[in-house]
Amino acid sequence: MTVDKLKALELHRKARGKIRNYPTINVRNEDDMAMVYVPGSVFPAREIIADKANVYEYTGKKNRLAVITDGSATLGLGNIGPHASLPVMEGKCLLFKTLADINAFPICLDSQDVNDIIHAVQLIAPSFGAINIEDVAAPNTFTAVRELNKHLDIPVVSDDQHGTAVMILAALWSALDVTGKKLEDVKIVILGAGAAGIATSELLLHVGARNIIAINRSGILGPDNQKMNHYQEELSTRINPEGIRGALDEAIQGADVFIGFSINGRLTQDQVKKMNGKAIVFALARPEPEIMPEEAIAAGAAIAGSSLFDSINPLPNLLSYPGICRGLLDVRATGLNRNILASAAEALKKTVDGMRLCETHILPDLFSDEVTPRMAEVVAQKTIEEGLAIIRPPKGQVYDETWQRLFGGPMTRL
Amino acid sequence: MTVDKLKALELHRKARGKIRNYPTINVRNEDDMAMVYVPGSVFPAREIIADKANVYEYTGKKNRLAVITDGSATLGLGNIGPHASLPVMEGKCLLFKTLADINAFPICLDSQDVNDIIHAVQLIAPSFGAINIEDVAAPNTFTAVRELNKHLDIPVVSDDQHGTAVMILAALWSALDVTGKKLEDVKIVILGAGAAGIATSELLLHVGARNIIAINRSGILGPDNQKMNHYQEELSTRINPEGIRGALDEAIQGADVFIGFSINGRLTQDQVKKMNGKAIVFALARPEPEIMPEEAIAAGAAIAGSSLFDSINPLPNLLSYPGICRGLLDVRATGLNRNILASAAEALKKTVDGMRLCETHILPDLFSDEVTPRMAEVVAQKTIEEGLAIIRPPKGQVYDETWQRLFGGPMTRL
Numbered sequence: 001m002t003v004d005k006l007k008a009l010e011l012h013r014k015a016r017g018k019i020r021n022y023p024t025i026n027v028r029n030e031d032d033m034a035m036v037y038v039p040g041s042v043f044p045a046r047e048i049i050a051d052k053a054n055v056y057e058y059t060g061k062k063n064r065l066a067v068i069t070d071g072s073a074t075l076g077l078g079n080i081g082p083h084a085s086l087p088v089m090e091g092k093c094l095l096f097k098t099l100a101d102i103n104a105f106p107i108c109l110d111s112q113d114v115n116d117i118i119h120a121v122q123l124i125a126p127s128f129g130a131i132n133i134e135d136v137a138a139p140n141t142f143t144a145v146r147e148l149n150k151h152l153d154i155p156v157v158s159d160d161q162h163g164t165a166v167m168i169l170a171a172l173w174s175a176l177d178v179t180g181k182k183l184e185d186v187k188i189v190i191l192g193a194g195a196a197g198i199a200t201s202e203l204l205l206h207v208g209a210r211n212i213i214a215i216n217r218s219g220i221l222g223p224d225n226q227k228m229n230h231y232q233e234e235l236s237t238r239i240n241p242e243g244i245r246g247a248l249d250e251a252i253q254g255a256d257v258f259i260g261f262s263i264n265g266r267l268t269q270d271q272v273k274k275m276n277g278k279a280i281v282f283a284l285a286r287p288e289p290e291i292m293p294e295e296a297i298a299a300g301a302a303i304a305g306s307s308l309f310d311s312i313n314p315l316p317n318l319l320s321y322p323g324i325c326r327g328l329l330d331v332r333a334t335g336l337n338r339n340i341l342a343s344a345a346e347a348l349k350k351t352v353d354g355m356r357l358c359e360t361h362i363l364p365d366l367f368s369d370e371v372t373p374r375m376a377e378v379v380a381q382k383t384i385e386e387g388l389a390i391i392r393p394p395k396g397q398v399y400d401e402t403w404q405r406l407f408g409g410p411m412t413r414l
Numbered sequence: 415m416t417v418d419k420l421k422a423l424e425l426h427r428k429a430r431g432k433i434r435n436y437p438t439i440n441v442r443n444e445d446d447m448a449m450v451y452v453p454g455s456v457f458p459a460r461e462i463i464a465d466k467a468n469v470y471e472y473t474g475k476k477n478r479l480a481v482i483t484d485g486s487a488t489l490g491l492g493n494i495g496p497h498a499s500l501p502v503m504e505g506k507c508l509l510f511k512t513l514a515d516i517n518a519f520p521i522c523l524d525s526q527d528v529n530d531i532i533h534a535v536q537l538i539a540p541s542f543g544a545i546n547i548e549d550v551a552a553p554n555t556f557t558a559v560r561e562l563n564k565h566l567d568i569p570v571v572s573d574d575q576h577g578t579a580v581m582i583l584a585a586l587w588s589a590l591d592v593t594g595k596k597l598e599d600v601k602i603v604i605l606g607a608g609a610a611g612i613a614t615s616e617l618l619l620h621v622g623a624r625n626i627i628a629i630n631r632s633g634i635l636g637p638d639n640q641k642m643n644h645y646q647e648e649l650s651t652r653i654n655p656e657g658i659r660g661a662l663d664e665a666i667q668g669a670d671v672f673i674g675f676s677i678n679g680r681l682t683q684d685q686v687k688k689m690n691g692k693a694i695v696f697a698l699a700r701p702e703p704e705i706m707p708e709e710a711i712a713a714g715a716a717i718a719g720s721s722l723f724d725s726i727n728p729l730p731n732l733l734s735y736p737g738i739c740r741g742l743l744d745v746r747a748t749g750l751n752r753n754i755l756a757s758a759a760e761a762l763k764k765t766v767d768g769m770r771l772c773e774t775h776i777l778p779d780l781f782s783d784e785v786t787p788r789m790a791e792v793v794a795q796k797t798i799e800e801g802l803a804i805i806r807p808p809k810g811q812v813y814d815e816t817w818q819r820l821f822g823g824p825m826t827r828l
Contacts, residue, residue, distance in 0.1 A: 001448040008454040009461065009472065015438040017474015018450055021517040022436035023508050024429040029781055030723045033732075034415040036432055037505035038489050039701065040422040045491055047423065048498040058423065059500040060431015075452050077459055082540035084462040086473040089541075091451035094437050103435040105519050108540040116537060123534040126496035126522040127503075287453065309444045318447075367443055 001309045018090040019097060019104070053390055056129070056332050063329055065104045065130045067092050068121055070112045073137035073160075073195075076287045082108035085135065092134060092159075100322035100372050102329065104132070114140040118147050125152050129329045132321070133158040138194040139229040155328045155336040155388070161199035162341055163321035167363070168200050168259060168282065169207065169345035171315055174352055174362035175303045179278040181256060187211045187276070189251045191290065192261030193221060193232050200259060201235055203345070206338040212239040213255075219247040256280065264288030269299035278302040282315055303359050312360045319363060320348055323372040327379025331389035340382045347378035415723045432504040433511060433518070467804055470543070470746050477743055479518045479544045481506050482535055484526045487551035487574075487609075490701045496522035499549065506548060506573075514736035514786050516743065518546070528554040532561050539566050543743045546735070547572040552608040553643040569742045569750040569802070575613035577735035580755050581777070582614050582673060582696065583621065584762035585729055588776035589717045593692040595670060601625045601690070603665045605704065606675030607635060607646050614673060615649055617759070620752040626653040627669075633661040670694065678702030683713035692716040696729055717773050726774045733777060734762055737786040741793025745803035754796045761792035 012018075025036050034040055044058035056062040071085035089106035096104035105128075109120055117140065121131055133145050133156060141158055148156040157163070176183060188209060190197050193216040201214050213220055214235060218227040221236035224245050228236060244250055252258065252271045257280045260267060267283060267290040275281075281296040281304040283289035293304035293311050305313030324344050328336065351364040351371050364371050383389045426432075439450050448454055458472035470476040485499035503520035510518035519542075523534055531554065535545055547559050547570060555572055562570040571577070590597060602623060604611050607630040615628050627634055628649060632641040635650035638659050642650060658664055666672065666685045671694045674681060681697060681704040689695075695710040695718040697703035707718035707725050719727030738758050742750065765778040765785050778785050797803045 001444060001453070003448050003454045003457075005457045008449055008457040011439065011449060011454070012458045012472040015474075016477060017517065018438055019435045020438055020474065020477070021433045021507065021511050021519075023511050024432055024434055025425065025508060027508060027512045030415060033509070033780075034417050034723065035422055035425060036508055038502070039415070040417045040425070041501040041505045042490060043417075043419045043422045044426045044501040045488065045494060045498045048500070049491075049494055052497050055497045055500055058426040059504055060429075060434065061500060063430060063434070074459065076456060077463075080459060080463055083466050083469040084459040086469055086475060086541060087455040087458040087462070088452070090473055091455045093435065094439060094441060094450055095447070097435050097437050098441040103431065105435075106541050107538050109537045110540050111537055116533075119530075120534055120537040123523045123525055123530060124521050124538065126524050127500060127520050309448065366447075 012087060018087075018094040053332075055126075056390065060103060061127060062129045062332060063101070063103050064128050065096060065102050065132055065325055065329070066107050066121070066124065066128045067096070067104050067132045067134050068107050068109065068117070068136075069134045070109045070117055070136050070140075072112045072135070072140070074135045079112075079137070082110050089134065092132075095318060096322060096325065099318070100326040100376070102322070102325055112140070114143045117144045121148055121156070122151065125154060128154060129332065130154055130325055131156045132325065133160075135160065136195075138198065139231050141195045142198065142231045149335055153334050155333045157321065157325055157328070157336060158195065158199070159317055159321040160195040162324065162336070163317035164196040164261075164284075165199040165203040166320040166324065166341050166345045166348065167315060167317045169203055169342070170320070170348035171282065171305060171313070171362050172204075172257065172280070173345065173349045174357060175280045178357060178359055178362065179280065179302050181278065184208045184210050186256035187254060188213070188257040188259065189248070189255045190214045190259045190261070191248055191266060192216070192285075193235075194261060196261040196284070197259075198231055198235055200261075201239060203338060203341055205238060207342050207345075211241055213244060213251040214239055215248055215251060220244060220251055258282065260285055260290035262290055264290060267291040267296070269295055272296050272299035272301050275301070281305070283307065284315055303362065305362065309366070313362055314366065315363065316366060319366060319371060320344060320375070323348070323375025324379055326372055326376035328383060330376060331380045331383050333383045333389050335388045337386055337388065339386055340379055340388070343382040344375050344379050347375045350374070426501060432501075432508040467746075469540075470804065474517060475541060476543050476746060477515070477517050478542050479510060479516050479546055479739060479743070480521050480535070480538065480542045481510070481518050481546045481548050482521050482523065482531070482550075483548045484523045484531055484550050484554075486526045486549070486554065488549045493526075493551070496524050503548065506546075509732060510736060510739070513732070514740040514790070516736070516739055526554070528557045531558045535562055535570070536565065539568060542568060543746065544568055544739055545570045546739065547574075549574065550609075552612070553645050555609045556612065556645045563749055567748050569747045571735065571739055571742070571750060572609065572613070573731055573735040574609040576738065576750070576755055577731035578610040578675075578698075579613040579617040580734040580738065580759045580762065581729060581731045583617055583756070583759035584734070585696065585719060585727070585776050586618075586671065586694070587759070587763045588766055588771060589671075589694045592771060592773055592776065593694065593716050595692065598622045598624050600670035601668060602627070602671040602673065603662070603669045604628045604673045604675070605662055605680060606630070606699075607649075608675060610675040610698070612645055612649055614675075615653060617752060617755055619652060621756050621759075625655055627658060627665040628653055629662055629665060634658060634665055672696065674699055674704035676704055678704060681705040681710070683709055686710050686713035686715050689715070695719070697721065698729055717776065719776065723780070727776055728780065729777065730780060733780060733785060734758060734789070737762070737789025738793055740786055740790035742797060744790060745794045745797050747797045747803050749802040751800060751802065753800055754793055754802070757796040758789050758793050761789045764788070
């Protein structure tokens with residue numbers, strides 16, 4: 001999808017920021033001011049002093065998410081630092097608002113030290129109901145997300161990790177349905193072992209995949225690979241059961257599924273021809289995929305998708321993270337785990353109408369109105385089941401819309 | 415001004431946050447998304463990589479301000495921590511929007527260590543055009559504001575310090591006009607040497623006051639006082655030229671001006687009677703003033719004002735900080751100094767119509783439409799004069815509305 005440079009610049013200049021504040025209460029005079037500021041704010045403040053959970057009841061915390069980056073791995077541009085990342089983060093905040101009605105704030109950090117990232121997020125967390133770690137390079141992104149999810153009382157999501165993994169799992173389940181294969185039987189090659197590659201491997205393992213081969217710049221993850229970070233090393237002991245050695249050429253032989261998070265042109269038609277019958281090819285390199293879906297199909301793949309919005313089977317993680325975050329915020333989640341992510345993928349997969357499911361339709365349309373609410377509902381329900389939701393509304397009060405949806409009526413008392 | 419507790423709680427609950435995000439661009443389909451997110455955001459990102467100042471051109475940084483607190487000295491409530499401070503900070507953000515069209519974000523920090531406060535603000539600064547330090551207890555508030563103004567390339571304002579000092583100076587200039595006295599001749603007693611007391615003393619000294627006596631809980635600041643923090647000690651060497659010893663009783667004798675930032679009831683009518691003729695009494699203790707203005711008048715004061723919105727001469731710093739911050743943002747300020755604050759006070763004083771200036775009208779009405787734009791214009795102009803503004807717009811492009819106002823026409827090139 002091409003965009004005219006001057007048009008894009010002009011649009012950004014005129015917008016003066018892609019999101020802006022909007023007051024929810026009119027302040028016209030001293031009486032209004034007394035109500036919204038002082039002494040009016042003192043009453044909710046006292047309720048929160050009495051019970052910290054009331055912060056969800058009387059403030060915007062419950063619908064506020066911080067989009068955090070250090071600008072170290074900004075989409076398609078690499079390490080560009082915090083200032084240049086701001087237009088991208090504001091774009092993400094705009095999408096959170098448009099697709100999931102979440103008030104997302106762009107926070108671009110002036111440090112790429114992982115301890116600073118963790119410290120900054122810990123410090124600012126009280127204002128937010130959830131955190132989205134965005135475009136932070138691996139392995140820092142893993143360290144930040146793991147440490148923060150350990151220590152914070154709000155969920156820390158990474159769209160590059162969780163969003164992508166959930167979208168891929170949904171697309172893969174659909175594609176396996178269409179080709180009549182089963183996740184536990186297929187051989188999956190994942191090219192690229194950064195944030196998306198590792199998170200996808202982990203989620204696929206979690207839901208039953210048994211034969212994954214992951215590859216980084218030095219080759220297949222395993223005992224022979226001399227350049228693995230801590231997370232790749234840890235993963236390498238749980239994958240590649242056949243002990244295949246080498247790089248993509250060796251791995252792709254007889255594979256059922258290729259998932260690429262690498263660089264354009266990295267998968268050749270010859271390599272696709274070496275794959276099993278009814279092969280599935282997901283080429284997610286940006287800005288251009290490892291192989292164009294049409295080329296993969298021509299080389300014998302049954303199903304192909306890519307990072308391109310205007311190709312067949314576009315595979316945007318934008319399909320998943322708004323619904324995941326909406327659901328987490330709706331039940332005031334205190335954390336996030338892989339069971340929740342798996343249920344999100346299942347919900348996403350189910351939004352594809354069974355009558356339309358086919359080789360060229362494995363995910364819902366990007367702007368389908370159904371995706372976010374359906375995923376949010378499932379994520380909310382699962383978060384409660386996993387014991388990661390604050391489900392203790394003040395007595396006698398209706399919780400919120402999601403609560404009503406989930407429990408079929410207004411909350412009275414627990 | 416009294417507020418009904420249940421009404422205030424209900425309002426806060428229904429508002430779900432007193433500010434929310436609003437999208438400035440409609441995203442309806444894949445084309446829109448490509449424009450606002452990827453690849454559309456890549457073009458402004460590249461312009462910012464080429465010249466960091468372009469971040470003001472293509473993002474919302476120029477109109478975005480962080481309201482930062484650690485919840486250690488929250489208005490009328492004391493040390494209540496970050497969560498309970500959130501309704502108050504959201505109220506402040508709402509007022510910034512309503513009064514100055516600034517997109518203010520509430521950031522409540524999960525630490526009261528001044529190094530953490532400074533570190534957090536440094537880390538998140540790239541997203542913002544200005545910082546407002548709010549309700550942080552002294553002396554941390556001074557340390558944070560001074561250190562941050564030294565190291566950041568955006569201005570760091572404190573409404574408790576700068577906002578209050580500017581409002582007091584404007585009110586005092588008006589009151590001195592009415593009573594026919596001059597700032598350099600009057601004896602000024604400041605009761606309370608926290609954020610507001612010290613900042614007000616400093617600004618008054620800066621514009622020519624010669625005889626200030628400041629008092630903390632242990633008495634008059636000076637060599638006898640055994641309980642002064644670093645900032646009080648530093649100030650004590652530059653005030654109290656008569657070397658008066660003791661506490662309020664000793665200080666108030668023959669004083670022309672009383673300014674209180676202490677606790678209700680601390681100034682008695684007997685003490686007012688000891689003041690000079692045509693005395694000026696500003697009682698800003700909250701939630702109740704040191705003396706009710708009517709009582710001060712009855713005891714002989716010529717002019718009295720207080721922290722109460724519904725008394726005569728209400729003295730809210732809300733009159734000053736929206737205009738100060740609006741002006742700083744309009745010229746993309748890189749810092750803040752006392753000359754700028756003094757010019758802001760002068761502008762605020764001038765918004766009082768000369769025909770209406772009298773004992774009971776020394777400041778403009780709180781919701782006067784003129785205050786913020788007039789102050790913003792003067793602050794913007796002064797910031798440029800002081801060399802603390804980025805006045806280098808991209809060639810051939812109009813800067814923004816303020817630029818046009820200041821320079822009488824569209825910018826062409828410098």
